[in-house]
Amino acid sequence: MQRKDIQLITVAPGHFHAALVQKSMYPEVDSVVNVYAPDGPELNSYLALINQYNTRADQPTRWDEVVYKGADFLEKMLEERKGNVVVLAGNNQHKIDYITRSIDAGLNVLADKPMVINAEGFSKLEGTFAKAAEKDVLLYDIMTERYEINTMLQKALSQVPDFFGKLETGSAANPAITKESVHHFFKEVSGKPLVRPAWFYDTQQQGEGLVDVTTHLVDLVQWESFPDQIINHKQDIQLVSAKRWATAVSPAQFERSTGLKAVPAFLSGSVDDNGDLAVFANGEINYTLKGIHAKVSVIWNFEAPQGTGDTHYSIMRGQYANLIIRQGEEEQYKPVLYVESTGARDAQTFDAALAKAIDQLSGSYKGLKFEPTTDGRYRISVDPSLVTSHEEHFAQVTGKYLEFLQSGMMPDWEVPNMIAKYYLTTKALEEAETVVSP
Structure with missing residues (x-):
């Protein structure tokens, strides 16, 4: 062959x-x-x-x-x-x-x-x-979250100015964009319990939460808010504040996750007074991107409650509409996109603008529709065939990369925006390390 x-x-x-x-x-x-x-x-x-x-x-x-x-x-x-x-x-x-x-x-x-x-x-x-x-x-x-359908729809609707209006500027106290992510050390992958290597709990080897999962969230803020635009990390990003805090992992939990009965010596410096591992896996970054206030945060717990899993919350605040992704009990722990009126328009005008936006995007997203949940708030859905899992997203990212390889180039914004992303996460870690943790 x-x-x-x-x-x-x-x-x-x-x-x-x-x-x-x-x-x-x-x-x-x-x-x-x-x-x-x-x-x-x-x-x-x-x-x-x-x-x-x-x-x-x-x-x-x-x-x-x-x-x-x-x-x-x-x-x-x-x-x-x-x-x-x-x-x-x-x-x-x-x-x-x-x-x-x-x-x-x-x-x-x-x-x-x-x-x-x-x-x-x-x-x-x-x-x-x-x-x-x-x-x-x-x-x-590998930015898998760009291929989550609700995130794709959040981005698409934010780019319909007749419906969304302009992205708000926001403030540190009330950002225009907020993205929050909750993850778990113990989980299943491809139907089997995931065995973590011991170094996964060493932030010198794995990285702290501020520089790990936040890369996805920072990437999405850039990708959704300023699509196809080059971001200059020296001019367009201003760090407002950053903080970090630890998750306690007990010896029994560590053994369950890694299969190891004893904590290796290289982790001894992370053991607290209670005998638990203190893993600085949690963090929050407040910053501005091209003058727009954004906040990203990540939390790691040991294990999700039965029937739940990793969760994601996201909001983009526009002049006329807020675009909100929730993944809680009401959504059966599956991400769902909602749109809600900001009150800047009367209900009839808002509903008409939403209907027009959905019609405009329906050619790109099979089965796209909206249904009211409360006054001024709607749930957005698509054909189930467009809903892919986190594991499936890896093939989608790889497929996109293969397209780049075959053409010999990437879009001109990809590299500067990767640089901007890692500039922010690593600078935030430097800042957070100077702050006394709660």
């Missing part, structure tokens, strides 16, 4: 997102994937997920994993160069170095978020993007 144009190289797959990139096959991607990693449970977990996808009854994949195990895995990968796209999802402390070495070698890189977790890493990242342009290769991070 002829080798296809795009060959994946998976390096040190310490996070299950590395496997999720391969939950689907892609016509332009070779089925042989060369894997370079240290031997151990993280590699075994990755390979087990790939085997699960290869052997499932419904649309099984056909990946052929060729594995090199050894402490010199990175050097071996660079020496052999058995592909042209490096996939990175694992220890975030080392990720920027893997990215830099791969780009220097003239390899494309698809990296899980976050690409960097501190100001030193950000400085390297800026230089690496410049090197990628010089080498004519593409460096891209």
Whole structure:
């Protein structure tokens, strides 16, 4: 069989997102994937997920994993160069170095978020993007949340000025855009309990909450509010405030999550007076983007209550309408988009503008409709075929990246906006570390 144009190289797959990139096959991607990693449970977990996808009854994949195990895995990968796209999802402390070495070698890189977790890493990242342009290769991070249908609709409706009006300026106390995310250390992935590596609880290796999940939220603020526009991080972003706080993880919870009966020595400095791990996984950033006030926050609990899961809340406040995504009990813990009148128009005018906006967008979104829930508030829905899961979003991001590779370029705003995103998250961490935690 002829080798296809795009060959994946998976390096040190310490996070299950590395496997999720391969939950689907892609016509332009070779089925042989060369894997370079240290031997151990993280590699075994990755390979087990790939085997699960290869052997499932419904649309099984056909990946052929060729594995090199050894402490010199990175050097071996660079020496052999058995592909042209490096996939990175694992220890975030080392990720920027893997990215830099791969780009220097003239390899494309698809990296899980976050690409960097501190100001030193950000400085390297800026230089690496410049090197990628010089080498004519593409460096891209995996922003899955752009493919969540309610977020897509929130963005689309905010771009209909006759309905939404102008985006409010807001204030630090009442931002124009708020995005909040709640996650959990213990969860299931592809139907099985997720085993976390011990380093996931070390913020020096995983990164604090301010620089990890917030990358998604900051990305969405930029992507929705100023679509297709270049953001200059030196001119367009002003940090107002940032804070961080810890989640306590008990020894029993740590064992349940990692399978380890004892906390490794490298985590001993994070053990509090009660014997729990204090993990600085939570944070909040208040800032302005092109003069618009925004707030993003992330919270990590150990486990979601039975029947629930990770949740997301988002609001965009416009002149005439507010666009709100909720994911609570009323929504059965599935994200739902609501629109509500700000009161700037009478009810009849608002309803007519909404109906017109829905009609205008219906050609792009199958089954798009609205239904009232209370006075001036409507629930937005689409055909179920457009509702995809978080795991499915990885194939959508990868598909978009493959389009970029085949065309040889990305939109001109993608790179400066990635730089802006990581500038903000790493600067916020620096700021928050100077503030006494509650």
